[in-house]
Amino acid sequence: MAEQPLHLRPDAALEDALRGLTEAIAWPTPGPSPAGGPDLAAVVRARIEAGEATGVGAPGRSRWSWRPARRALVVAVIILLALAALAGAAGLGLPGLRIIFGDPAASPTAGGSVSPPEGSPTSSQGTASGPAPTPRPTPSRTPAPGPPGSGLPLGTAIGLDELDAQAGFHVILPSDPAIGPPDSAWIDRSTNDQVTLVWAADGSLPQTSEPGVGLLLTQFRGTVDDGYFSKILGQDTTVELVLVDGGRAYWISGQPHQFFYEGPRGFVEDSRRWVGDVLLWADGPITYRLETSLGREAAIDIAESMR
Amino acid sequence: MIDRARAGDVAAYESLVRRYQDVALRTAYLVAPEADAADAVQDAFLKAYAALPRFRQGAPLRPWLLRIVANEARNRRRSADRRAGLAMRASIAGPRDDAAPSPESEVIADETRGLLLSALGRLRDEEREVIGARYFLGLSEAETAETLAIPAGTVKSRTSRALGRLRVTLEALDGGPADG
Numbered sequence: 001m002a003e004q005p006l007h008l009r010p011d012a013a014l015e016d017a018l019r020g021l022t023e024a025i026a027w028p029t030p031g032p033s034p035a036g037g038p039d040l041a042a043v044v045r046a047r048i049e050a051g052e053a054t055g056v057g058a059p060g061r062s063r064w065s066w067r068p069a070r071r072a073l074v075v076a077v078i079i080l081l082a083l084a085a086l087a088g089a090a091g092l093g094l095p096g097l098r099i100i101f102g103d104p105a106a107s108p109t110a111g112g113s114v115s116p117p118e119g120s121p122t123s124s125q126g127t128a129s130g131p132a133p134t135p136r137p138t139p140s141r142t143p144a145p146g147p148p149g150s151g152l153p154l155g156t157a158i159g160l161d162e163l164d165a166q167a168g169f170h171v172i173l174p175s176d177p178a179i180g181p182p183d184s185a186w187i188d189r190s191t192n193d194q195v196t197l198v199w200a201a202d203g204s205l206p207q208t209s210e211p212g213v214g215l216l217l218t219q220f221r222g223t224v225d226d227g228y229f230s231k232i233l234g235q236d237t238t239v240e241l242v243l244v245d246g247g248r249a250y251w252i253s254g255q256p257h258q259f260f261y262e263g264p265r266g267f268v269e270d271s272r273r274w275v276g277d278v279l280l281w282a283d284g285p286i287t288y289r290l291e292t293s294l295g296r297e298a299a300i301d302i303a304e305s306m307r
Numbered sequence: 308m309i310d311r312a313r314a315g316d317v318a319a320y321e322s323l324v325r326r327y328q329d330v331a332l333r334t335a336y337l338v339a340p341e342a343d344a345a346d347a348v349q350d351a352f353l354k355a356y357a358a359l360p361r362f363r364q365g366a367p368l369r370p371w372l373l374r375i376v377a378n379e380a381r382n383r384r385r386s387a388d389r390r391a392g393l394a395m396r397a398s399i400a401g402p403r404d405d406a407a408p409s410p411e412s413e414v415i416a417d418e419t420r421g422l423l424l425s426a427l428g429r430l431r432d433e434e435r436e437v438i439g440a441r442y443f444l445g446l447s448e449a450e451t452a453e454t455l456a457i458p459a460g461t462v463k464s465r466t467s468r469a470l471g472r473l474r475v476t477l478e479a480l481d482g483g484p485a486d487g
Contacts, residue, residue, distance in 0.1 A: 006419060007477040014470060017423060018442035024420050025443065028336050028344040030328040040332070040345060041325035044352045048317050053353040 038243060049248060050241055143212030147184035149198035152210060155188030158195075167195045169286055171219055172306045178204060179215070179302060194220035206293040209276030215302075216291040242279075242296065244303045249281035251296045279303055309368060313359045320359075324352050327369060330444055331376045334454065337439035338380035338432075351379035370446070370453035377436070377454055384432070426476040434469035441466055 006017060030040035038046070047053065144151025163171040166187050173181065182197035197217040201207040205214025237254040254277075279290040279299040288306075292299050311319035328348065335344040335351070355375045362371055427435055433455075440451040441462075452459040 005477070005481050006422065007474040007481065011470065014474070015442060017419065018438060019445075021420055021423050022443045025424075027329075028332045030325075030332060030345070039325065040328045040348060040352075041321050044324050044349055044356075045317055045321040047349065047353055048320065048356055053356040 042243070042246070046241060046243065046248065147198070148200040148213050149184045149186055149196065149210075149216070152198075152213075153188070154186035154196045154198070155190065155194075156186060158185050158187050160185055163195065167193065167219070169219075169221060171195055171197075173197070174217075174302045175305045175307045176302060179305075182215075182217070192220050194218055208291050208293050210291075214292075216289075218289040218291075220287055221285055240296065242300060244279070244281045244300055245283075247281060247283070249279060249300070249303065251277075251279050251299065253277040253296070309359075309362070309364075312356070313362070320356055323368070327372055328352075330369070331373065333444055334373045334376045334440075335380040337443065338377050338436055339384040342380060342383035344380070347380045347383050348376055351376040354379065367450070367453075370450040373446075373450070373454040374456055377456070422477060422480055425480055426473050429476050430469060430472055433465065434472055437462060437465045438469050438473070 006014060009017070031038065147157065149157075158166045160181060163185060179199065183200045184198045186196045186198070188194050188196070195218070197215075197219075198213055199205055199215035201212055201214035207214060208216060210216065237252065240251040240253075242249050242251050275289075275291055277291065277293060277295075277299075279288075279292070279296070279302075281288055281303060288303065290299050290303055292302070294302075308319050308323055312323055331348045331351065332344050335342070335347040339347065351372075355372055358375070362368070427438065430438070436455055437451060437457075440446045440454055441448075446454060448462045449459055451457075451462045455462075457465070
């Protein structure tokens, strides 16, 4: 017997047919994508934490809570800011991180977007309200003799077996065997006792903005209060908000940029001044900066492998 | 959980979003099939977060959220290319592998599915929305009213009218190409 046409079926049958159609509709799904990545809820959370939901009547602003390293939530690229499109300086009012956009030739205080904490020491070229950027260097140097990192203002060379003792905190390392242990380690007593691990450039670690250096991993102590970091970014530098182990991180790429942050004893200007592509993230009181030419995904993989 | 989210606990809010993200995506898709549902839902959840202090304590959260989602999706509904874009796409794979087919789906032949989808695509937005809310999302009349921002009494009458229009459209489709 032929099936009765839908339009002739009683209401209840038509309603059943509609309900039965539900599973056949190609509904959008919240992810994660087959390639991995956060689901919609994680993206929403990251966007809230990036300050996108702040409006009249928004709930109390939560502190930036760095989650301890745990299983990967993998990458989420949520924000891509093309600085070339920005006229003048603009500040990202992110809890725990302050990034300054603008022409490196201009004062970071232009537009009133920088307000380092009171009592911050000023650099020789700084101002009372923040350091002034210095001219961009011409990257035409050759590696200095000695272990990788020699010739860079990274402080004093230390042994890999004395990292924790020298740093005063637990220094973590990438667990990826392809990366292996660093080729040299340094501590800069004049710059917040920051520890830098250096890997030489080779076939698997292409050279960074520093000649002969394939990977630079800096670890330092700091608080996570507002105004923690300042970065001076020029044109053609982009900032992407990404996730490392589910925590917020920043991938800064393009042209070299300057780096400042608020350490326990005041405002710190990185002695190297200009750094290349970096992944920046924190876990508890320690902040990490990974400098690599491997690209964003590889940088996140390395960061998530650190133990 | 809602109280914690209202107090600014983003993790609590993330959990709420995760609980409702599926139905939110479906709502956005229903309201604006031609728009990017994920985009609309993300923005809607951001707005909802900002609006949480205005959420009446003790009220049901789901329709409140879905109303914001439906609004956001409606804002993205493009007037151009609407007729062509409205027919919701049937999943090529049919029912999802991870879901056991419901008794209803077993009685619907593929051909009938296609016919029904075509007919739905020819309904007015408000008719498609009310049918979708009731039969696809499984919302109650009260939830449908709040989600679609219409009086509770209107849900029943609009559903009835939409079903009537659906029959007419199905008949036209069944008998050959429809004129509209």
